[in-house]
Amino acid sequence: MNFSFSNHILEVQGVSKYFGRKGYIVTALENVSLTVNSSENIAIVGETGSGKSTLGRISCGLEKPSKGKILLSGKEIGGYKKNELWKITQYIHQDPYGAIDSLETVREILDRPLRFLLGIKDPNEKKELLIEALSSSGLSEDYLDKKGSDLSGGEKQRILIARAFIVKPKYVVVDEPTTMIDFIHRDEIIETLKNEGEMFGATLLLITHDIMVVPKIAKKVAVLYKGKIIEVGWTKDILKNPLHPYTTFLASIKPSKLLGNSKILDVLNNYGQKKQSIVSQNKGCSYASICPLADNNCIVNEPPTIEAEENHYVKCFKPGEFQL
Amino acid sequence: MDSVSNEVVLDVRNLSVIYSSYGVEKKAVDSISFKLRKGEILGIVGESGAGKSTIAKAIMGIIDPPSYATGEVIFNGKNIIGMSEYKLNKIRWNKITMIFQASMNSLNPVESVKSNFMSVLKDKLDISEKGEAEMKIDEVLRYVSLPLYVKDNFPHELSGGMRQRILIALAMITGPEVVIADEPTTALDIITEFYVLSILKKNLKRSGSSMIYITHDLPSVIFLADEMLVMKNGLIVEKGPIKNIINNPQNEYTKKLVSTLNEVIE
Numbered sequence: 001m002n003f004s005f006s007n008h009i010l011e012v013q014g015v016s017k018y019f020g021r022k023g024y025i026v027t028a029l030e031n032v033s034l035t036v037n038s039s040e041n042i043a044i045v046g047e048t049g050s051g052k053s054t055l056g057r058i059s060c061g062l063e064k065p066s067k068g069k070i071l072l073s074g075k076e077i078g079g080y081k082k083n084e085l086w087k088i089t090q091y092i093h094q095d096p097y098g099a100i101d102s103l104e105t106v107r108e109i110l111d112r113p114l115r116f117l118l119g120i121k122d123p124n125e126k127k128e129l130l131i132e133a134l135s136s137s138g139l140s141e142d143y144l145d146k147k148g149s150d151l152s153g154g155e156k157q158r159i160l161i162a163r164a165f166i167v168k169p170k171y172v173v174v175d176e177p178t179t180m181i182d183f184i185h186r187d188e189i190i191e192t193l194k195n196e197g198e199m200f201g202a203t204l205l206l207i208t209h210d211i212m213v214v215p216k217i218a219k220k221v222a223v224l225y226k227g228k229i230i231e232v233g234w235t236k237d238i239l240k241n242p243l244h245p246y247t248t249f250l251a252s253i254k255p256s257k258l259l260g261n262s263k264i265l266d267v268l269n270n271y272g273q274k275k276q277s278i279v280s281q282n283k284g285c286s287y288a289s290i291c292p293l294a295d296n297n298c299i300v301n302e303p304p305t306i307e308a309e310e311n312h313y314v315k316c317f318k319p320g321e322f323q324l
Numbered sequence: 325m326d327s328v329s330n331e332v333v334l335d336v337r338n339l340s341v342i343y344s345s346y347g348v349e350k351k352a353v354d355s356i357s358f359k360l361r362k363g364e365i366l367g368i369v370g371e372s373g374a375g376k377s378t379i380a381k382a383i384m385g386i387i388d389p390p391s392y393a394t395g396e397v398i399f400n401g402k403n404i405i406g407m408s409e410y411k412l413n414k415i416r417w418n419k420i421t422m423i424f425q426a427s428m429n430s431l432n433p434v435e436s437v438k439s440n441f442m443s444v445l446k447d448k449l450d451i452s453e454k455g456e457a458e459m460k461i462d463e464v465l466r467y468v469s470l471p472l473y474v475k476d477n478f479p480h481e482l483s484g485g486m487r488q489r490i491l492i493a494l495a496m497i498t499g500p501e502v503v504i505a506d507e508p509t510t511a512l513d514i515i516t517e518f519y520v521l522s523i524l525k526k527n528l529k530r531s532g533s534s535m536i537y538i539t540h541d542l543p544s545v546i547f548l549a550d551e552m553l554v555m556k557n558g559l560i561v562e563k564g565p566i567k568n569i570i571n572n573p574q575n576e577y578t579k580k581l582v583s584t585l586n587e588v589i590e
Contacts, residue, residue, distance in 0.1 A: 047513040047514075047515055047516070048483075048484070048512075048513045048516070152372070152373075153372065179510075182371040182372055182540045183371075183540045183541055183542050183581070183584060184371055184540070184580060184581050184584060185371070186584065187584050209513040209514055210514055211514075249515070250514070250515065253514050253515055253518050254543060255543050255544075255546035255547040256546075258518065258522075258547055259546070259547065265522055268515070268518055268519050268522060269469070269519070269522065271515060271519065272469065272485070272515075272516070272519035272520075272523075273469055
């Protein structure tokens with residue numbers, strides 16, 4: 001095998017993805033480039049339709065890009081054989097209710113990757129790995145003989161996590177792991193994911209619309225808007241000092257701010273009203289039709305990506321000017 | 325808070341709901357009591373299986389036999405529990421309405437938004453004259469900040485946030501005294517969620533209706549509600565004004581719930 005000495009687990013190079021047929025084309029991603037270092041979890045944040053799930057699915061080979069390429073561990077993702085690929089990378093689906101067969105036992109669910117990907121036949125070794133996988137996602141051995149239908153949403157999510165990490169992958173994509181989970185159990189799931197990643201040496205790419213969950217798990221964050229990365233950098237920097245107007249807005253959507261600040265409510269109201277009447281535009285900034293700061297330049301020209309502070313990139317003509 | 329009066333619109337006393345299936349009975353809600361005042365937004369918080377939605381079903385009178393509810397829910401001086409279907413139908417969807425979580429299931433998919441509204445207007449307000457109905461629909465669509473062209477759309481042509489606002493408009497069109505909203509925004513992204521909630525809040529303030537807001541999403545309760553109940557396993561474990569509970573939770577479960585929040589409310 002040809003090992004790369006670079007520290008990059010994932011390189012996304014100029015990736016675009018188009019969906020559609022018969023002249024009706026939706027651009028899900030437009031010229032996205034992103035580098036993820038080993039053991040530096042990254043979060044992809046964006047609203048519905050921003051392309052975050054598409055980016056996640058392309059980055060682990062579930063979908064092919066229309067343009068550009070993906071390097072995983074230094075090797076182009078198309079060059080991997082299927083069973084080789086799924087030993088390196090895993091994908092955790094956002095809907096645990098749909099991803100787990102309610103008639104199968106946990107043993108059967110977890111056995112499949114062991115059999116097909118790792119080729120383990122020895123029953124004792126198998127049992128050891130099954131128990132290890134369960135205990136590291138916070139479940140006891142008793143769960144092995146439970147059926148999918150006996151599990152709560154949180155337990156299902158834990159089984160999905162165990163199933164992904166049982167092959168000891170290097171790179172795991174987690175799509176909205178907490179949206180289907182009760183609020184009170186969300187932190188536990190995030191904690192479990194973080195621990196598993198550290199324990200098995202896997203780098204996580206977390207897809208979420210909730211920017212508040214990011215600092216709990218990811219050192220870096222990329223904000224997507226309409227298929228483009230508009231801001232990327234260290235999570236701490238971005239939350240402390242968001243530079244793109246959209247990120248600034250997103251980071252202020254929480255009750256303690258909303259209740260005491262009528263300006264945010266106005267922006268929220270304005271955003272909701274404009275969003276429903278937007279016709280997609282080809283040129284200019286993708287946020288221009290909503291942005292309170294947008295001028296003619298923003299509408300006509302696409303802003304360049306600039307490094308505003310060290311390792312903090314933003315795609316905006318007026319970084320940091322919008323304050324809430 | 326200033327718009328909340330002391331007049332009680334819904335008085336729930338010792339409400340229990342027992343689900344019965346093949347002779348096996350299970351108590352989903354265990355002898356709970358609370359009061360909903362005029363103009364008040366009451367949040368009911370808890371994890372799935374806590375009994376939150378069951379309370380809503382009991383108040384709406386949609387617990388199907390052989391399951392049953394006991395206790396009292398007093399609305400306008402009359403007990404709703406055990407009321408005949410004929411009497412209940414005069415209150416249900418009219419004086420007490422409900423907004424559901426799954427907007428795609430709540431709207432008729434093969435009818436336009438306008439006909440979805442028309443059936444409510446005809447059944448509940450006895451309005452069938454076209455011009456009058458149209459005016460009424462336009463009015464409520466404006467209240468929820470939707471463009472008027474959505475009347476001619478079918479539900480699947482609209483985004484999740486738009487559909488959820490149609491449900492709010494449908495619930496508000498009869499001028500209800502009590503609105504029960506069961507997880508109305510769980511399927512939405514965070515910006516759309518708070519946008520829809522701010523519209524809901526504005527509409528309640530305008531009409532003076534009271535609301536029971538059911539959710540497991542604590543931030544939205546803080547944003548919307550005046551008071552909250554925390555439920556676990558069919559019981560109320562804590563109740564009180566939002567600020568008190570968030571800043572000074574008493575019950576162990578509530579403490580855990582609040583600790584996930586990392587926020588202080590002034």
